[in-house]
Amino acid sequence: MSISIQFLGAAGGVTGSQFLVTVADRRVLVDCGMFQGSPEEVARNRLPFAFDADALDAVILTHAHLDHCGRLPALVKAGYDGPIHATGATVDLAEIVLRDSAKLQVEFTERWNRRQAKKAAAKEADEREADLENEAEALEVDDETLPERMRNARPEGRTETREPIYDEEDVERTMTLFQGADYGAEIAVTDGVTAVLHDAGHILGSAIIELRVRDGDDERTIIFSGDLGRDGSPIIRDPTPIAHADHVVIESTYGNREHASHDDAIEELVAAISEVRDDRGVLLVPAFAIGRTQELIWVLDDLARDGRIPRVPLYLDSPMASRATDVYLDHPEIYDDETAKLLRSGESPLSYPGQQFTDSVDESKAIRTAERPIMVVASSGMLTGGRIMHHLKDFLPDPSCTLLFIGYQGQGTLGRHLQDGGKTARIDGQEIEVKCRIRSISGFSAHADQEELETWLGHFAGDGKPKTVFIVHGDPDAAEAFAERVRKELGMEAVIPKHRQTVTLG
Ligand SMILES: [Zn+2]
Missing domain, CATH: 3.40.50.10890 (Rossmann fold)
Structure with a gap:
């Protein structure tokens, strides 16, 4: 069976979660998040997707935080019109997050365009001044008003303008593609691919995705942890322990730290x-x-x-x-x-x-x-x-x-x-x-710490032990430290994928 995962975000960093799962000729995207933080990170949001948006079969969303769902409207703008599966609460929260994000994208872009226009106008005025003086000199005209008259006769130069990566209309179309699912219900994702969402205990509606892929009699289970919460957090339930997977993709935001209680x-x-x-x-x-x-x-x-x-x-x-x-x-x-x-x-x-x-x-x-x-x-x-x-x-x-x-x-x-x-x-x-x-105060974190991540991963035992644990969604130090711990304490093979790397699953 040919299955691969391409790590298109939250690999080598925390934000921009995006994983492309390919099974034969079917393609399923897990999360489609915004890159956040430094200007270099944010600039990645303007890059085209690494795949044909209209060739995707389905999208599954772990939760409604911007770094997991924020580029969905850009995906729709690029031509995607298939289903987006998520829990009902995630659908409701994503609507709030995406509408707010669209407004910000439009505002940022307008501000950027204004700034560019101002910069370009200043630069052009300087250049034109110099040109006109040279021209007047070359014409050997002893007329101080000539540069001014020539300037007035010239058309305005053009400046580069940007479009927002998406606007509220794109969000509107995105919302029509959402399909709400209950925790524990089996979702028919596409031919030979089913998914079950389990409570991740991170924010309301957050999910661990259990992806089952079938090719003839051959079946594999890939678990995406999404963002994992902590036991005992208020309002929401604790992260669901899962016992079996062939491969696990796990977050490591706090893979090198312990929270206070x-x-x-x-x-x-x-x-x-x-x-x-x-x-x-x-x-x-x-x-x-x-x-x-x-x-x-x-x-x-x-x-x-x-x-x-x-x-x-x-x-x-x-x-x-x-x-x-x-x-x-x-x-x-x-x-x-x-x-x-x-x-x-x-x-x-x-x-x-x-x-x-x-x-x-x-x-x-x-x-x-x-x-x-x-x-x-x-x-x-x-x-x-x-x-x-x-x-x-x-x-x-x-x-x-x-x-x-x-x-x-x-x-x-x-x-x-x-x-x-x-x-x-x-x-x-x-x-x-x-x-x-x-x-x-670290104890209010919505993310599991090193110990809690290890405990959750430790539930995959015996026959359920994964062949590979992919460590994502962490700064390099955190991912590295957690990978070390997974190898040593749990005896599992841990891999830290690079950005845009494709891994074929055995
Ligand atoms: Zn989150």
Whole structure:
């Protein structure tokens, strides 16, 4: 049987998840994510796909984070019109994520075009000035106004303009291709290929993909871990243990690190809140709109209910996070037992008492004058844009404030720079001094750590042990360290595929 996987994203890095599975003449794409982080990474989103989009048979999506679903509308724009399989919750969340992304793509492109036009105009004016002076000299005309008259007679030069990689119309078409599936249900993907989605415990609707490929009597199982969550995370269930696979493709975001425990994370959060309460300051939490924000609010509500934190008002300053919370509220059927029980007893575990939503940007900016102490949750989570940027300008120079990271900060992002101790931040061309406290809590991570990844992989034992474990979705150090551990502790063959590498599966 001829099966291959081509690693087209999240290979050698964390973002841009995209894996092309080829079985004879059938092609299935697992995830179609956006590259994020440094400008070099982001530039990859403009490159054409490595395959003919209209020759794909199906797409299966692990979850709704942008680095897993963000290029789907570009795929549709390139000609793909087949099904996109995902859980119902993922379909709902992906719609929010993709619409927001389309808006940003259009804005980025307009800004880029304006900047290019300005640059080109300045360059052209300089060149024209020099040309005209030379020409006037060559004509030996002693007329100082000649260059000016010649300039006015010339047509404007042309500048290169860019199209957005997709817009809202492309998202509209993408949404019509989605097919929602329940966890555990068998999906007929294409001739000889079926899939089953299992809860990955990472965000609402997140899935581990079990892909079964058949060629005559020959059958193989490939498991894609997607992003794996942690046991005991609020709201959602724990990652599903799987016992059998011929090949496993596993993430390694934290393949070289251990998180603090959830209990330690709670202690650190309580301490951070007490600190800003005492200083009458602001606790600013950059949060990913999908997943982390809902979990943080769940935890804050839990702490408030138990009287473990002072009543500090909370501003939820992310319309996208509010929309995502609505989707969370729409899917109680996939909550964990604890949250389902709270809901049954009449609690509202997805809202903090007295939380305030800020709809408009003006309301968001007005937070700077709110009576303190306050907590503000705003996105983006890695400080790469969004409302958090004007809060940073206000609160970074203020020693009574705390910037609290609760999620992964990608290499090359402002978030990573500040987390690593950067003393200044460049925002909108302004140099901002960092005088506030910078804290990081690792225990709220939505990703399994090294130990947890190993435990999950350890469930494949005996006959179920995979021939190969492909390590993806990690910075090189993390992937390397985890591969070493998989070989040593689990005795499995671990491979770190390179970007665009194709591997034929035995
Ligand atoms: Zn994710």
